[in-house]
Amino acid sequence: MKDLFDKIKANRGPIGMHAKASHGYFTFPKLEGDASPRMIFRGKERLNWSLNNYLGLANHPEVRKADADAAAQFGLAVPMGARMMSGNSDYHEQLERELSDFVKKEDTILCNFGYQAMVSAIDCLVDRHDVIVYDAESHACILDGVRLHMGKRYVFKHNNIADCEKQLERASKLAETSGGSVLLITEGVFGMRGDQGRLKEIVDLKKKFKFRLFVDDAHGIGTMGKTGAGTGEEQGCQDGIDIYFGTFAKSFALIGGFISSEEQIVEYLRYNMRSQIFAKSLPMPCVVGALKRLELIRRLPELKDNLWKITRAMQDGLKKAGFEIGVTNSPVTPVFMNGSIPEATNLIYDLRENFNIFCSMVVYPVVPKGMIILRIIPTAVHTMEDVTYTIDAFSKIVGKLKSGQYMAEKIASF
Numbered sequence: 033m034k035d036l037f038d039k040i041k042a043n044r045g046p047i048g049m050h051a052k053a054s055h056g057y058f059t060f061p062k063l064e065g066d067a068s069p070r071m072i073f074r075g076k077e078r079l080n081w082s083l084n085n086y087l088g089l090a091n092h093p094e095v096r097k098a099d100a101d102a103a104a105q106f107g108l109a110v111p112m113g114a115r116m117m118s119g120n121s122d123y124h125e126q127l128e129r130e131l132s133d134f135v136k137k138e139d140t141i142l143c144n145f146g147y148q149a150m151v152s153a154i155d156c157l158v159d160r161h162d163v164i165v166y167d168a169e170s171h172a173c174i175l176d177g178v179r180l181h182m183g184k185r186y187v188f189k190h191n192n193i194a195d196c197e198k199q200l201e202r203a204s205k206l207a208e209t210s211g212g213s214v215l216l217i218t219e220g221v222f223g224m225r226g227d228q229g230r231l232k233e234i235v236d237l238k239k240k241f242k243f244r245l246f247v248d249d250a251h252g253i254g255t256m257g258k259t260g261a262g263t264g265e266e267q268g269c270q271d272g273i274d275i276y277f278g279t280f281a282k283s284f285a286l287i288g289g290f291i292s293s294e295e296q297i298v299e300y301l302r303y304n305m306r307s308q309i310f311a312k313s314l315p316m317p318c319v320v321g322a323l324k325r326l327e328l329i330r331r332l333p334e335l336k337d338n339l340w341k342i343t344r345a346m347q348d349g350l351k352k353a354g355f356e357i358g359v360t361n362s363p364v365t366p367v368f369m370n371g372s373i374p375e376a377t378n379l380i381y382d383l384r385e386n387f388n389i390f391c392s393m394v395v396y397p398v399v400p401k402g403m404i405i406l407r408i409i410p411t412a413v414h415t416m417e418d419v420t421y422t423i424d425a426f427s428k429i430v431g432k433l434k435s436g437q438y439m440a441e442k443i444a445s446f
């Protein structure tokens with residue numbers, strides 16, 4: 033029999049195996065200073081495109097003041113305990129009412145973390161007789177929720193409606209014999225490629241199949257739709273989304289999340305969702321801070337307008353300069369390049385050290401071997417000059433990549 037620690041020491045996982053060479057630079061980098069387009073990385077100011085601070089709220093003066101005032105008034109300890117036992121407050125309930133109104137659902141439950149909320153809600157909503165149908169490129173929190181499911185699940189090819197229909201047909205047949213129901217789970221905006229889930233077409237499938245639709249709109253809340261109420265609003269099908277999830281970790285620049293649905297469904301979640309019944313509720317400054325952010329999202333539509341102005345300039349400019357940005361139709365902007373992992377490492381090092389641009393890089397095993405994605409997240413507080421500078425820098429680095437220069441260089445040491 034193996035010792036557990038020996039086994040772990042021998043296999044650190046697909047990313048962990050590079051930890052020694054990458055820690056502190058490519059992985060676990062430290063970005064210092066206010067969360068904004070200009071942050072300090074290893075002692076130098078860099079132009080930063082790596083934060084999901086879509087609306088620029090992280091450093092908005094009203095947000096900073098509301099957070100500071102709430103921390104001074106309440107501290108971080110209260111309320112103590114889970115909502116059901118001793119952790120409820122008027123502020124928590126007010127935020128739930130205001131979020132319900134914003135996303136046009138009857139009721140809302142606040143959750144401590146987005147990830148945990150999705151896992152736990154999936155676990156709570158279905159039993160072993162039910163069947164889950166879900167998109168193949170779903171976020172880890174959906175996949176982990178599905179892993180907890182004791183019944184059957186069918187996965188459909190990413191955003192492929194014909195395959196979705198096929199899987200719904202299989203799921204419906206099975207649910208009829210098991211006496212269960214069907215839950216379809218997908219995303220509003222897929223965070224890696226930036227493409228929207230085909231929600232309207234999925235909602236239309238309700239004419240043919242009986243199922244409930246659960247949408248993770250982590251990247252869509254605040255960024256999509258006329259009022260920022262998300263991808264359902266954007267596609268004109270919010271009513272067809274039965275259960276809507278949003279996180280506070282992106283546009284809201286906070287922590288926590290929420291799930292909105294019909295009143296009785298939310299009440300069921302309140303009394304049955306294990307991650308909320310058995311865990312401490314959101315601290316008061318987070319709740320008061322979220323109320324302020326929601327107020328600003330509603331009062332200042334120019335934040336979203338500016339996000340989209342920067343997004344369009346970046347995406348159009350990249351395309352014009354000959355870059356491949358895939359199928360994005362959201363602010364998430366992946367720039368696809370071809371190269372090995374050592375080339376990617378040298379390229380990112382060059383970008384950071386010589387052009388002072390900080391963005392995230394995605395390589396194998398997250399994407400196929402030979403593919404490099406530089407992931408750009410435009411925000412409302414970037415400028416058009418930032419966009420032009422970055423496209424120009426990207427043109428220079430891709431020239432070096434194509435001429436094999438990064439292959440010849442010794443692997444970046446830092």
Ligand SMILES: Cc1ncc(COP(=O)(O)O)c(C=O)c1O
Pocket residue numbers: 145146147148150171173219223248250251279280281287288289
């Ligand atoms: C699609 C999606 N769902 C859920 C989450 C988890 O949200 P949180 O960071 O609030 O736990 C994320 C965050 O990365 C996400 O991108």
